[in-house]
Amino acid sequence: MTAVHHLTDRNAFLLRGDGFAYALAVTPDGDLRHLHWGGPLEPADVAALLADDARDFGSNTWSSPRAHAEELVAHGGRRLDETALKVEFADGVRALDLAYRSHTVSADQLTVRLADRHYPFAADLHYRVRGGALERWTTLVNDGETLVALDRAYSASWGLPWQPRWEATWLAGMYAAETQVTRRPLGPGRLVLESRRGIPGHAAQPWLALDAGAGDEAGAVWSVALAWSGSWRLAAELAYDGRLHVTTGVNDFDLRHPLAPGTSWTTPVTVGVYTSAGHDDLTDRWHAYERRFVVPRPDVVRPVLYNGWEATFFDVRPESQLELARRAAGLGAELFVVDDGWFAGRDDESAGIGDWTPDRAAFPDGLTPLADEVHALGMRFGVWVEPEAVSPDSDLFRAHPDWIYQWPTRPRTLARQTHLLALSRPDVRTHLVEALDALLSSAPIDALKWDLNRPLTEASDGVGNGSVWLAHVEGFYEVLDRVRARHPDVWIESCASGGGRADLGVMARTEWVWPSDQTDALERLSIQHGYTYAHSPHTMMAWVTDSPTYLTKREIPLRFRFHSAMTGLLGIGGNLAHWPSADLAEAAEYVAQYKQVRATVQYGVMRRLSGAPDDVTALSYRSPSGHQVAVFAFAPSVRHLRRTVQLRLRGLDPAAVYVDGATGTRYSGALLMHHGLRVGLVGDYASELVVLDRA
Template structure:
């Protein structure tokens, strides 16, 4: 495993536990992709470096196989790198210029233009145990004049020839994020992207490709995820010769920038992988990768209560105290005050940007409530939205030039607010200063960082001075720097990423966020669909899920408390209902579910997820979590509706030790409490879910060997 270079053949291989990724240098000096899939003898791929031609009307077949192709010559495919030189030349010819083995699992490949002093370094890092490869690029301008960069992709992934290609991805909208979609790919381009300034709810920078026949447990799947929280683009392009290339990086939409003399551009990381065990194996590899290499993590996901749905903007210390008392009765471990605690914030019309405690709502400051919350044994958390401002605010009146704007244009109001130009050094300093003062002044253990609008009028003031910059890139870079600085200064504070729900979740943001709010839609049935799509790419350990009211305001649907809790227990458990109105019976039932969750949350956070049945494919949904040592497993099962009377259903489990015996507490309809792993994985576990919106959680523990 690791990285190998065979100098005589000019062949490179990145070998993981279950895959080979092979490329080499052909006689034209082009770094050419050769193979990606099951392990092979890499040197035997050398004949694939042969120069190929077809006709004067088709794409240059040698450039078509380039690991990192530039815009120029006879290459008409989507380019990885497109630049304009200062003399007007728009042609780029990248040739192999050497390599450096940085470590056992990382190599840097140097490419340079034939004429201009432009150098490109391709970084490859193998992650052997999860069969993943991290790729990134650095672009150096070694000349004495600026170079205009039109497009700079982080990587291009070349898939092996398949008779058919099927693309799987997610799409959606506010309150309907992470909806799975699949479609065949014919010749041409299919683009997934965001142009809105953040990752976006309408698509997500993750893809999977198979031959159209892979399923949850079987089939070859190639996939990737881009670590960028701003405008991004992933392009899947199938050539007329049957090859598929998937490129990804920062979006070129309104994104051109100048690379000055001696300057360096560093791309985000684009991680790719191959599995032969279907979409389930893909997800488990991505989850393990995130747990070991991406997430700050390492802390127990505390049961959270958020007061937003109970109070809205009508926040005051006495009502919050009452809710905190009720939350403590349920066993909640973290109490969070949402929007409305600061400035003149009595609606979404005013006050955003004025981050001082409202003296009418909190006459003694936040400390009075924090002391109460801590006295109940809970941590205290707070909601903020640092990147936006209301025009009706002291901040905007003092600094109208801090928002994104173009001369002679009136800014678009979305949710009655404008967007701060976080790329402006003074704005970045302001955000760091007020967040530091807030966390220094109060015993706050948790921050929910929201962003409730897209970027519009993306002009930087004064406009002429920033003509060579990309405000889209600078905003995200400064966002990362702020989060990194806050995490360093306040290591005891946990951070949640939120953007009107799940619009800023990607492998870039998850390097700084402990958890993620994946949707403002908390209807428990809708959430099963949203959570399923989310977990194709992202770990359930970061996925926050709330129990809220019934009937639910989104769909008017009434769901049992058990169904709502079981749906929310599949990630990080939160409660967002107006628990001040719950009956004693509801409070007691909820407290039992909270206690159950605390017993099994380590399996949810650390275990492997197996999707056993999808609500997309029928009335039954089921997911299973298996602890790393296979000592425990937790199964959640849901029936949407019952038809035509009783029929026994069995659900076959995954990931257990077939020779071990697992025990479970007696449950309704299940008298047997001891099961062999082989029985559970082959005959299956019987389910007796009767009626509409029935659900069950089953916890099995391995018995000591006799």
């Protein structure tokens, strides 16, 4: 099936992907009109779309044209709805009047150029079909001889078809409680999700789903996300007559980005996913998109990790790290990561960030001896870094105090006792690339945990060539890309005080993310539940830590802790030196069991089993081949009169037979889906893992 059709007789375009279609057309006046985003259509259907004029302008007080009928809603004229583009020309004019000029079509990509009718300014609208997803972004071009200021430059406007009612689903939260599923009816007005922190932040994911009451297995759902690792904004505006449109892009908070003569700027990619088959299929489509088009090494099974942060905190010494490594290897871990505290001056969080050389008192011969020992134990070796930050008490800051974001006449803001390096500056980016290259070349290091523990403040780099809100993220991407090019075998984990930077932009450059500093296994269930609405489990790291847990002080059994972490990428972060031998032996069994199902968990089809009682969390994973099914069930406390739950599975072959490997019990797929799988949950912090193999 051809992805992009240009219907020359109607000057219209039809983009078709897996299960969706998107259509737009050029009007006789040269405007670019939005026609359709939803289920599949044929080219012959476009004539009916053009005849069904949805641009009803309403009364004189309404926006004209209506936002849902335009491809790019630009500020100007009587456009009173939420706009995606606003500029100021050198003569003070702050309105745009864009008209179609040209287009180019390839197999899966369309670019339409809109140009201002009076000024030498253009907007190139890009579209690319990616399986069941549509990527969109915009390139803004100043072809004139004077500066143009970008005050708002979103990636796209998304027009949705009329529905009798709308419900919105998004992922809200806070530090240590990220990605909580939030679902609300959408009333007239604007729902605004955003971050102004310079990173995507903990309060919300740059992701939104909209439907008219869809369930897990049925109903149309539209979803939009943004691939941007900085401040962002997503607004869904619903008019009283049921017309809905969504805009998303970089946040225009404090933006004011100058576009010099003869230059252009390209927005980040926004991604739209549509399904007619409910929220289960929406999840499948987002997971498939990430695995196929976003994350590096998409087909490589992720390793079992050990990280020593909660075991030693800043007290990082070779002998204690080696003892932890020996015990981690004994459990079956495959990657050992030394967290914060390994570098010079790092006895606590007051100093050392920015000087990425080993503490000579602890590591007189560098990291190579420890890395060699870890490799000899059969594990890969990684270290924690926070390259974008710098401590005032560091050699780097003393040498280059001008390399941070700061206002010359205002106090500097510390966060976790660090400043933020101005990655908007080429000299800072070059320094970071060289410093990380030197670190990775100094020892056999296989992985980095890349952290950031502060927001962007004092948005000035002393150079003033553009908005640092944009330039910092672009500099961050450049540094990551250059380091990966020099060290292509190094794996990178993204972290920002937990889940502060877990977006499609950073996922394109890292193997997985750390979704939260919350390692309490019970709290993690809701975090992981929400995270996997938008992201694949093969990007989600989860640790088994000590009991009582670090943040909540809650006592949780080892079994529950492991089962919770086994629903994503299994990591271990407890102080293994203090674990009794019985716990170590039990843990090794869980690691071995995880390795039997991890390909299914990481790359299979996930289902949230919502038919369980409210106090039970249950989910299943079906392997890509369909030959293995892993079912997890959790309950914080089980009443005596309900010692088991009946879980109705979804997505199985009703004619197939599935065998419980632990008991030998055989079930038909039809029985498991229509009657259910009985899972025993007894006592407090009860959990079960049932593995079914297709006979």
